[in-house]
Amino acid sequence: MKDDDIVLARGPSFYVGRVFIYGCLLVFAAVYVFPLLVVVLTSLKDLDDIRSGSILSLPVRVTLQPWYDAWFNACVGLRCTGLAGFFANSFAMAIPAVAISTAIGVINGYALTQWRFRGADLIFALLLFGVFIPYQIVLIPMARVLGIIGLANSIPGLILVHVVFGIPFTTLFFRNFMISLPGDLVSAARVDGAGFFQILWRVIVPISIPCFVVSIIWQFTNIWNDYIFGATFTSGDGMPITIALNNIVNTSTGVKPYNVHMASVVITALPTLFVYIFAGRYFLRGLMAGSVKG
Amino acid sequence: MTTLALEKISKYYGQVPVLTDVNIKVGSGEFLVLLGPSGCGKSTLLHAIAGLHRITSGDIAIDGRSVNEVPCQDRDIAMVFQSYALYPSMTVAKNIGFPLEMRKIPAGEREKAVAEVAKLLRIEHLLDRKPGQLSGGQRQRVAIGRALVRDPKLFLFDEPLSNLDALLRVEMRTELKKLHQRIGKTTIYVTHDQVEAMTLATRIAILNKGVLQQVGTPYEVYNRPSNLFVATFVGSPAMNLLPCVVEQKGADRVVRINARNEGSKASVRLPLPNDAMPPVGADLLLGLRPEAFSPVKFGTDGHLIKVQVTLIEPTGPEDIVLFDIAGHEAVARIGAGSIDQPGQAALAIDMRNAVFFDPKTELRVQ
Numbered sequence: 113m114k115d116d117d118i119v120l121a122r123g124p125s126f127y128v129g130r131v132f133i134y135g136c137l138l139v140f141a142a143v144y145v146f147p148l149l150v151v152v153l154t155s156l157k158d159l160d161d162i163r164s165g166s167i168l169s170l171p172v173r174v175t176l177q178p179w180y181d182a183w184f185n186a187c188v189g190l191r192c193t194g195l196a197g198f199f200a201n202s203f204a205m206a207i208p209a210v211a212i213s214t215a216i217g218v219i220n221g222y223a224l225t226q227w228r229f230r231g232a233d234l235i236f237a238l239l240l241f242g243v244f245i246p247y248q249i250v251l252i253p254m255a256r257v258l259g260i261i262g263l264a265n266s267i268p269g270l271i272l273v274h275v276v277f278g279i280p281f282t283t284l285f286f287r288n289f290m291i292s293l294p295g296d297l298v299s300a301a302r303v304d305g306a307g308f309f310q311i312l313w314r315v316i317v318p319i320s321i322p323c324f325v326v327s328i329i330w331q332f333t334n335i336w337n338d339y340i341f342g343a344t345f346t347s348g349d350g351m352p353i354t355i356a357l358n359n360i361v362n363t364s365t366g367v368k369p370y371n372v373h374m375a376s377v378v379i380t381a382l383p384t385l386f387v388y389i390f391a392g393r394y395f396l397r398g399l400m401a402g403s404v405k406g
Numbered sequence: 407m408t409t410l411a412l413e414k415i416s417k418y419y420g421q422v423p424v425l426t427d428v429n430i431k432v433g434s435g436e437f438l439v440l441l442g443p444s445g446c447g448k449s450t451l452l453h454a455i456a457g458l459h460r461i462t463s464g465d466i467a468i469d470g471r472s473v474n475e476v477p478c479q480d481r482d483i484a485m486v487f488q489s490y491a492l493y494p495s496m497t498v499a500k501n502i503g504f505p506l507e508m509r510k511i512p513a514g515e516r517e518k519a520v521a522e523v524a525k526l527l528r529i530e531h532l533l534d535r536k537p538g539q540l541s542g543g544q545r546q547r548v549a550i551g552r553a554l555v556r557d558p559k560l561f562l563f564d565e566p567l568s569n570l571d572a573l574l575r576v577e578m579r580t581e582l583k584k585l586h587q588r589i590g591k592t593t594i595y596v597t598h599d600q601v602e603a604m605t606l607a608t609r610i611a612i613l614n615k616g617v618l619q620q621v622g623t624p625y626e627v628y629n630r631p632s633n634l635f636v637a638t639f640v641g642s643p644a645m646n647l648l649p650c651v652v653e654q655k656g657a658d659r660v661v662r663i664n665a666r667n668e669g670s671k672a673s674v675r676l677p678l679p680n681d682a683m684p685p686v687g688a689d690l691l692l693g694l695r696p697e698a699f700s701p702v703k704f705g706t707d708g709h710l711i712k713v714q715v716t717l718i719e720p721t722g723p724e725d726i727v728l729f730d731i732a733g734h735e736a737v738a739r740i741g742a743g744s745i746d747q748p749g750q751a752a753l754a755i756d757m758r759n760a761v762f763f764d765p766k767t768e769l770r771v772q
Contacts, residue, residue, distance in 0.1 A: 294489050294491065296487040296488070296489045296490075296491035297491050297493065299453075299456075299458050299485075299487065299491065300485065300487055300491035300493075300552075301493070301504075302458065302478050302479060303456060303458070303478055303479070303483065303484065303485045303505075304479075304504050304505040304508050304552070305479040305505055305508035305509050306479070306504075306508045307479075310508065314493070314496075314504075315493050315495070318493075318494075318495030318496075319494050319495055
């Protein structure tokens with residue numbers, strides 16, 4: 113117990129309260145942990161083990177074969193080449209899409225807050241509409257547009273779609289962050305002789321890192337987990353991993369290799385998990401170094 | 407050396423006038439203070455000089471060359487902001503070097519210039535720190551350093567001391583004045599603090615509601631305020647304003663302070679110094695600074711009057727005394743302890759610095 117804890121009355125009601133609080137926390141933790149536990153345990157069993165044991169029993173023999181199969185041999189439709197290629201597809205889609213939408217969001221937020229111009233608020237309000245547009249409405253027009261510009265069924269096409277849909281969100285994040293920055297910073301930099309992009313790059317970006325964290329985590333998770341655009345605009349080898357996973361799991365012929373399915377699920381979910389754990393930690397540590405204070 | 411001329415500067419936000427027809431000429435090496443209450447347009451004027459705002463009409467000329475259409479980075483000015491506006495992600499050395507870097511000065515020269523400025527401002531030991539790790543006074547020095555490093559034509563200060571605590575403010579004020587004496591650059595300085603304005607300025611320009619009220623030396627502004635606004639805004643405690651009429655008494659003229667109402671004490675008559683020429687018979691306001699009162703006579707023609715002292719506020723070296731004169735409340739600044747308690751007292755009045763105002767036009771009567 114630290115010395116600077118707040119003082120609480122200690123009595124029977126205090127302990128009853130504590131038991132209740134920790135009880136609730138345990139229940140909620142279990143709700144989130146059990147599915148993960150089932151998935152991971154099942155992915156480490158062979159098929160006999162799965163059939164004979166209960167869903168929560170520990171593997172009799174731990175095997176990594178399902179993981180190997182998921183990566184190299186799992187069948188997506190008729191092609192049994194595993195998830196590896198689709199995993200790469202998803203990265204090839206998500207990384208440029210996150211980078212481009214975030215970069216445009218930064219410039220939008222900066223221009224809308226630090227270089228106020230007539231109609232800035234109107235433009236921001238119009239951009240915000242993008243946040244509320246349901247994806248389904250634009251599927252057909254978007255398919256037409258992708259066809260006309262020759263990007264149908266391709267990763268660059270998906271990148272374009274995700275950038276377009278990401279800009280309202282990233283603009284919202286950066287605009288709302290930068291509106292709180294002191295306006296004198298940009299004035300001072302202008303007096304010092306810096307131009308629009310020099311000020312952005314040297315002064316504004318270094319203090320906007322917390323906002324980059326939010327934008328990158330949000331965009332990466334959304335784009336990686338996207339299903340509807342991937343399913344609509346791609347097929348065959350160009351699919352992102354989420355579509356491939358669906359096709360692996362939803363086969364209706366033969367024996368279902370549950371262990372391979374579970375391994376595929378974990379593989380598909382890992383990148384977003386890593387973004388949360390590492391990106392979040394790394395960036396927040398940079399934030400705490402005191403660069404923004406004052 | 408640099409001169410600055412502001413001619414008929416007006417600025418509107420939509421239909422709202424922020425500055426109206428401001429004319430000021432600033433000579434080379436001058437320290438001009440723009441003084442006024444908040445919202446009077448002084449910061450807007452400074453930002454217009456810097457090129458951060460457009461003006462609606464008028465002309466800003468630096469060294470005789472109109473800069474209305476020159477963007478701020480090409481006006482060769484440096485500015486210190488109220489919030490200091492240091493770049494949070496850069497070290498102190500990078501902050502100070504930034505204006506040089508933006509003007510493509512090679513790294514070697516840059517380091518030399520930064521080191522010189524740091525030495526001048528005694529912040530050499532802070533060069534590797536980030537602004538977040540500095541105290542208010544240190545940040546202030548860094549902000550001044552960033553303005554000094556480039557040797558600009560014109561220095562602009564936007565309320566640079568208002569975020570400091572009282573003690574530090576006085577200290578930095580002295581340092582700013584020393585700095586100006588040493589480098590002698592033309593400086594425009596915005597503040598709402600009249601003490602700061604009086605101590606620093608070679609000339610003060612007083613603004614109210616976007617209109618220039620008076621431009622003059624601290625002495626002129628204090629002793630010969632051009633109107634009632636300047637008279638009451640400059641000086642603390644404020645100037646006493648007493649309704650009066652000037653009367654002819656044979657060869658002499660005297661000032662009669664009108665009683666506030668029937669029940670008040672009889673009006674008070676004061677002799678006028680010979681050179682003052684206020685019109686006879688008109689209703690006027692007599693302006694007397696608190697230090698125009700004294701418990702002992704001023705010179706030979708001093709004039710003692712009986713007053714009723716209501717309150718004494720000691721400030722250390724002096725007492726601020728509230729008293730009643732012909733039913734009006736007035737304030738005197740006198741030596742500590744010369745009146746020891748409220749009640750009847752006699753005060754001499756020094757009429758040499760008395761000023762008169764027309765209550766209708768609010769202008770000073772010459």
